Amino acid sequence: MSASLPPSSPFQSNGSEPVGAAFILKKAVLSALVALGLFSLMVGVRTEAGQSGQLEYWTRFGELASLVGAVFVGSIAVELLRLWLGPRGGFGSFVPASVQSGLSVAGRYLAPALLIFTFLVPVIFYNQRYILDLGILVLTYVMLGWGLNVVVGLAGLLDLGYVAFYAVGAYSYGLLSTTFGLSFWICLPLAGILAAFWGVLLGFPVLRLRGDYLAIVTLAFGEIIRLVLINWQEVTGGPNGVSGIPRPTLFGIPLTPGEGGLAAMLGIPFSPTHRIVFLFYLILALALLTNWVTIRLRRLPIGRAWEALREDEVACRALGINITTTKLTAFATGAMFGGFAGAFFATRQGFISPESFTFQESALVLAIVVLGGMGSQLGVALAALAMIGGFELFRSLEVYRMLVFGLAMVLIMIWRPRGIVGHRAPTVFLEKSKSISSDLVKEGHG
Amino acid sequence: MSSAPILALENLTMRFGGIVAVNALSFTAQRKQITALIGPNGAGKTTVFNCITGFYKPTSGVIRLTHDDGAQFEMQKLKDYNISKQAKVARTFQNIRLFPGMTALENLMVAQHNALMKASGLTFLGLLGVPSWRAAEQSAIDNAVFWLKRVGLLDRADDAAGNFAYGDQRRLEIARAMCTGPALLCLDEPAAGLNARESGALNELLLSIRSDHGTSILLIEHDMSVVMEISDRVVVMDYGVKIAEGTPREIRDDPKVIAAYLGTDEEEAAAVMEAEA
Ligand SMILES: Nc1ncnc2c1ncn2[C@@H]1O[C@H](COP(=O)(O)OP(=O)(O)OP(=O)(O)O)[C@@H](O)[C@H]1O
Ligand SMILES: [Mg+2]
Numbered sequence: 001m002s003a004s005l006p007p008s009s010p011f012q013s014n015g016s017e018p019v020g021a022a023f024i025l026k027k028a029v030l031s032a033l034v035a036l037g038l039f040s041l042m043v044g045v046r047t048e049a050g051q052s053g054q055l056e057y058w059t060r061f062g063e064l065a066s067l068v069g070a071v072f073v074g075s076i077a078v079e080l081l082r083l084w085l086g087p088r089g090g091f092g093s094f095v096p097a098s099v100q101s102g103l104s105v106a107g108r109y110l111a112p113a114l115l116i117f118t119f120l121v122p123v124i125f126y127n128q129r130y131i132l133d134l135g136i137l138v139l140t141y142v143m144l145g146w147g148l149n150v151v152v153g154l155a156g157l158l159d160l161g162y163v164a165f166y167a168v169g170a171y172s173y174g175l176l177s178t179t180f181g182l183s184f185w186i187c188l189p190l191a192g193i194l195a196a197f198w199g200v201l202l203g204f205p206v207l208r209l210r211g212d213y214l215a216i217v218t219l220a221f222g223e224i225i226r227l228v229l230i231n232w233q234e235v236t237g238g239p240n241g242v243s244g245i246p247r248p249t250l251f252g253i254p255l256t257p258g259e260g261g262l263a264a265m266l267g268i269p270f271s272p273t274h275r276i277v278f279l280f281y282l283i284l285a286l287a288l289l290t291n292w293v294t295i296r297l298r299r300l301p302i303g304r305a306w307e308a309l310r311e312d313e314v315a316c317r318a319l320g321i322n323i324t325t326t327k328l329t330a331f332a333t334g335a336m337f338g339g340f341a342g343a344f345f346a347t348r349q350g351f352i353s354p355e356s357f358t359f360q361e362s363a364l365v366l367a368i369v370v371l372g373g374m375g376s377q378l379g380v381a382l383a384a385l386a387m388i389g390g391f392e393l394f395r396s397l398e399v400y401r402m403l404v405f406g407l408a409m410v411l412i413m414i415w416r417p418r419g420i421v422g423h424r425a426p427t428v429f430l431e432k433s434k435s436i437s438s439d440l441v442k443e444g445h446g
Numbered sequence: 447m448s449s450a451p452i453l454a455l456e457n458l459t460m461r462f463g464g465i466v467a468v469n470a471l472s473f474t475a476q477r478k479q480i481t482a483l484i485g486p487n488g489a490g491k492t493t494v495f496n497c498i499t500g501f502y503k504p505t506s507g508v509i510r511l512t513h514d515d516g517a518q519f520e521m522q523k524l525k526d527y528n529i530s531k532q533a534k535v536a537r538t539f540q541n542i543r544l545f546p547g548m549t550a551l552e553n554l555m556v557a558q559h560n561a562l563m564k565a566s567g568l569t570f571l572g573l574l575g576v577p578s579w580r581a582a583e584q585s586a587i588d589n590a591v592f593w594l595k596r597v598g599l600l601d602r603a604d605d606a607a608g609n610f611a612y613g614d615q616r617r618l619e620i621a622r623a624m625c626t627g628p629a630l631l632c633l634d635e636p637a638a639g640l641n642a643r644e645s646g647a648l649n650e651l652l653l654s655i656r657s658d659h660g661t662s663i664l665l666i667e668h669d670m671s672v673v674m675e676i677s678d679r680v681v682v683m684d685y686g687v688k689i690a691e692g693t694p695r696e697i698r699d700d701p702k703v704i705a706a707y708l709g710t711d712e713e714e715a716a717a718v719m720e721a722e723a
Contacts, residue, residue, distance in 0.1 A: 293573070300572040301555075301562035304548075308556040311545035318499060318537050319557050319626060320530030329569075426549045428587065430603045434549075440608035441547030 024083075028075040035071035039064055111378050118284060122277040132276045136283055136348065138388045140341055143287040145368040145380040147337030150294055152366065153375035154303065155330035156310030156444015157207075158215040161222025162365050164202070165195040165335035167229060167357035169342020174242035174352050175235070184248040188343050195339025196332040198225075203331040207324055222362050229354040241353025247275065248282060248347045279348050286344055290337045291377055297333070299427045306330050307375075307427075310444035371412060373419025374443060382420050450512040452477045452630055452662040453498070458507035460493050460686075467493040469686040470507070475630070475679075477514070480656055480663040482673045482694075485683035486707055491666045492540055494683075495632050498664075499537045500526035511535065513629055514660075531560050536628035538619045540635050540666075546608025550599055550618055553607050554590035557625035562586055593621040597651065613644040617651070624655065630662045631655065637669040645669065649676050674698065682706065 044064040050056040118139075125131040144166065151159045172191040176182045182190075206217045229236045236242070247255065253262050255278055257270040297303040305326045308316050317323060346352050368387050372379030390408065394401045416422055422438035451474035460468040468490045475481035483491050496502040498509055498521055509521040511533050519533040529535050545553050555562070565582030566572030572579045594600040597617040602610065607618060616636055623631055636652070637645045653676055655661050667673050673680060673694060680697040682690040684706040690697055697703055 296573055296575075297569070300566050300569055301559050302566075302569045304552060304556050305559055305563075307548060307552075308545050308559075311547055312543050314501070315539070315543040315545065316556070317501070317526045318530060318539075318543075319559060319622070320527050321556075321559050322525075322527045424547055426552055426604065428551055428555060429549065430551060430587075430591065432604055434604050434606075436547055436549070436606040440606045 024076055024079040027079060028072050031075040032068050032072040035068045036064075039067050043067060114381065122280050126273065126277070129273065129276065132273070132280055134389065134392055136276070136280050138385055139280070139283040139287050140345060141365065141368060141384040141388050142381050143283065143290050143341045143344075144338060144365045145372065145384050146287065146290045146294060146377060147334050147341065148365050149334075149369050149372075149375065149377070149380050150297070150306070150337070151330050151334035152369050152444075153380070154294075154298065154310065155306040155327060156374075156442065157327060157330060158211070158218070158444070159331070159334070160215045160219035160359075160362055160366065161202075161225075162218075162334070162338055163357045163359070163361040164222040164225040165199060165338030166342040166345065166361065167225055167354075168195045168198050168335075169339030170346040170352045170357070171229065171236060171242065171342075172339065173343035173346040174245045177246050178242060178244060184246065184343070184347050185251065188340060191343035192336040192339040195342065196336040199331040199333075199335025200328050202335075203328040207327045207331075219359065219362070222357075222359060226354050226357050229357070236354075239354060241351060241355075242346075243351045245346050245350050245352065247350060248278070250278065279344075283344055283348075286340055290340070293333075294377065302326070302329055304427060311442045367409070371409070371419055373416075373421035373423075373438070375424055375441070376419065376421035379419050379421030386420075448477070448512050448514055448516040450516075450518075451475060452512060453481075453664065454508075454510045454512075455494070455498075456508040456510070458494065458497060458509060459505045460490070460497055460502055461505045466686050468497070468504075471683070471686070471688055473681045473688055473691060475662060475664050477662055478656060478660050479678040480652065480665055480676055482665045482667055482677035482680045483683065484667060484670075484673055484680060484697075485689075489683040490686040491683060492634055493686075495537060495634055495664075495666065497522070498529075498632060499535060500524060500529040511630065530626055530628075534627065534629040535632060536623035536626045536630075537632040538616075538623055538634055538636060540638070542612075542615045542619055544607040544610075544615055544619055544622070546606065548607060549604050550594060550607055550610070551587070551590055551603045553618060553622050554593060554625045555586060557622045558586045558589065561627075589625060593624050596624075596654075597621045598647070613640050616640065617648070620651065624659070624661070628661055630664060632664045634666045635668060636665070637667055637672045645672060648672070652676055 044060060045057055046060055047055060047057040118135075121135050122132060125135075144162070147165075148159065148162045151157050151162070169191040172194045173184065173187040176187045176190060177184070202218070202221050206214055206221075209217055230239055232238070249255065250262055253265065255262050255275040261270060262274065294303075298307070305316065305321050306329075308319075308321065309323065309326055309330075313323060316326070345356070349356075364387065368383045369380055371387065372381070372383035391401070391405060394404050397404055412420070418438035418441075423435040424438070424441045425435050426433050453475040454472075455474070456472050458468055458471045459466065471490075471494065473481075483494065485491055493502065497504045500521065504522050507522070511519045511521060513519075513534070521529055521533060521535070524533060545556060548556070562582060563569075566579050567576075591600065591603070594603050597620060599610075599614060599618055599621070602614070607615065610618060616639070620631075620633065620636060623633075633652075637648055640648060649672060652663060652665070656663055665673075665677060677694055680690075680692065680694050681688060682697060682700075682703050689706055690700045690703050692700070
C-alpha cells in the first residue's frame with residue numbers, strides 16, 4: 001500500500017516562485033506565443049469555398065496581431081492582479097474569513113429565496129413565454145445536474161455518458177406512449193426504472209475501471225446508445241425520431257382547448273400558456289423530488305457509503321462495504337433521475353430524435369456539476385442557472401458567444417477551483433454542523 | 447466458547463512475481479490475547495495483514511478464523527467485504543486511511559454501514575423515515591459517541607478527520623475499526639509517529655479493548671516498548687518466514703531475533719537492547 005498525499009489543486013500554485021517584472025514579462029511572452037500558435041491558423045488565415053467550389057483564402061494579420069496583443073496585455077494584467085491581491089495561493093483562498101462567513105450566511109437564505117422566486121416565476125412572467133421556456137430549460141438542467149451529482153459529486157465516479165440515460169428515459173416515454181398509448185404518469189416511473197436498469201447494465205462491466213478508463217468507457221456508452229437510436233430504425237424511427245408524443249395531462253385532464261380540456265372545465269378562456277405553466281411546475285416538482293431524495297440519501301448509509309467511496313475506496317473495503325453494489329446503486333440512482341428528466345423532455349417537446357442526445361449534453365451537465373461544486377445541491381442549481389441562463393444572455397454576441405462563455409468558465413474555475421459552493425456539509429452532527437473545507441474533500445478517482 | 451485459536455495461519459505463502467513476500471508462514475493468535483507480529487522492514491508483516499483482510503489473495507495456504515461460538519471462516523475464500531461483514535475482522539492501515547473530508551462522527555457511522563443498511567431496509571424504509579430506522583440510527587450514533595469518548599476525541603466529533611493531528615488520526619482509525627464490532631482487530635503500526643504520552647495512552651486503550659471488550663488483537667509494531675508491555679505473545683518474521691515465537695520475555699532474549707534486527711537496522715536493534723535493559 002503506497003502512501004498517497006492529497007493532490008493539490010493545479011491552480012493553487014506553490015508560493016516559492018519569484019514574482020518580478022522579468023517573471024511577469026516572461027509569462028506574458030509565453031502566453032502570447034501560445035496564442036500566436038493557436039490563432040495563426042484559426043484567425044490568421046480565413047478560408048472559404050469559392051463560387052466554383054475552389055479554395056479561397058485570405059490573411060487577416062491585423063486581427064491576429066490584436067488577439068495576440070490582447071493575450072499579452074491580459075497576461076500581464078492577471079499577474080499584476082495576483083500580485084496586488086496578496087500572496088500567491090490560488091484566488092479562492094484570498095477571500096477573507098469575514099467575507100467567507102458572510103457568504104455562508106447569504107447561502108443559508110439564498111436557497112429558500114431562490115426556491116420562492118422559482119415558484120413565483122410563472123406568476124411574474126406569465127405573459128413572457130420566452131422567460132417561461134427558459135425557466136423550464138434551466139430547471140431541466142438543474143434536475144440533470146442533481147442526478148449526475150449523485151454519480152460524480154457524491155460517489156466520485158466520472159461519468160461522461162450521462163446523456164445515455166436521458167435518452168433512455170425520453171425514448172421510453174416516447175415509444176411506450178405512442179405504441180401502447182400509456183399515459184405520462186405511468187410512463188414516468190417506467191422511464192426511471194428502465195434508465196436505472198441501463199445504469200446497472202453499464203455499471204457491471206465498467207465499475208472495475210477507474211479514473212480515465214471509466215470516463216472513456218462511459219463516454220463510449222453514451223455514443224453507442226445514440227448510434228443504436230439512429231440505426232435501429234424499426235423501433236426508434238432512426239434519424240427521424242419519434243413524433244406525436246402525447247402532451248402531459250393533469251391527472252387525465254388534457255390541457256387543450258375545447259370540450260373536456262382543463263380550461264373548459266374551470267370555465268376560463270383557453271390559453272396555450274396554461275400548458276407552459278403546467279410544464280414549468282411539473283419539472284420543478286421533478287427537480288425538487290430529485291433534490292429531496294438526494295438530500296435524504298446522503299443521510300442514509302448508502303449515501304454515506306457513496307461519499308466514503310469517493311474519499312477512500314480501500315478503507316471502505318476494510319469496513320465491509322461492498323464496493324460493486326455501492327457503485328452500482330450510485331449509477332442506477334443517477335440514471336433514474338436522468339430517465340425522469342428524459343421523459344419530461346419527451347413530453348415537453350412532443351418530438352425526440354437522436355440529435356438531442358449528443359455528447360455535448362453530457363459535457364454540459366458535467367460542467368454544471370463541476371462548476372457548481374461537486375456534491376453541493378445549491379451549487380449545482382446555481383451553476384445550471386449560470387450556464388443555461390448565461391448562454392442565453394450572451395446570445396446577442398453571436399459568434400463570440402462560445403468564446404465569452406469559455407472565458408467566463410475559465411475565470412470562475414480560477415476563482416473557485418472547487419466550484420461555486422466548494423465546501424461540504426456533514427450528513428450528521430452531535431453539536432454543531434461545521435462545513436468542511438474543500439481542501440480536505442476528495443474528488444474521487446474512478 | 448470455542449477452544450480453537452481465533453486466528454490460525456497454515457503455510458501462508460504470498461508471491462509477487464519473483465518476490466516471495468511471505469513464505470510458508472504458520473502461526474496462531476489466541477483468543478482474547480494481544481499477539482504481536484514483529485520483524486525488520488520489508489519482512490512481510492503488512493503483506494500478512496493484507497492476506498488476512500482480503501486485500502491480497504494468498505498464493506497458497508489457509509487462514510482460518512474461529513468465532514467464540516465456533517463458527518469458522520477461511521479468509522482466503524471470502525470476498526473482501528465479507529471479511530469485515532461476516533468474519534468480523536477489522537483493521538487499520540500503516541499509512542492512515544480515514545475519510546479526510548468527513549467528520550469524525552461520519553467516519554464512525556460509515557464503519558457501521560452493514561448494520562445500518564439492514565436497519566434502513568436497504569434504504570427504502572430509511573427514505574420514508576420509519577421509527578425503527580430512526581432508532582437504529584440513534585443507536586449507531588450512541589455507539590460512535592462511545593468510541594469517540596473512549597479514544598478521547600468526543601469534543602472533536604464534528605470536525606473533519608483530515609484536520610486531525612497525526613496521533614488523533616491514529617486513534618480515530620482504531621475507534622472506526624472498533625465500531626464495526628470486530629472479533630479480531632488487526633493494527634498495523636498503531637504507535638508509529640506517536641509521542642511517549644500518546645503511546646502510553648494507546649497501550650491502555652489496547653489493553654482495555656482486549657479485556658473489557660473481549661476483542662482479540664493482532665498487532666504489527668516497531669516500537670519495542672509497546673510490544674514488550676502489552677503483547678501476550680510475539681511472532682517474529684524476517685524475509686517472509688517466522689524466525690521465532692514466544693512470550694515477550696523469550697523473544698527479547700532470543701539471539702536470532704537480535705541478529706535479525708542487527709542485520710538490518712541499527713536503530714531498531716538498539717531499541718531491542720533498550721527494552722532489555
Ligand atoms: N503489492 C506488492 N507488489 C510487489 N511487491 C510487494 C507488494 N507488497 C509488498 N511487496 C513486497 O513484499 C515485501 C514485504 O513487504 P511488507 O510491506 O509486507 O513489509 P513490512 O514487514 O510490512 O515492512 P515495514 O515494516 O516496512 O512496513 C517487500 O519486499 C515488498 O516490496
Ligand atoms: Mg508494513
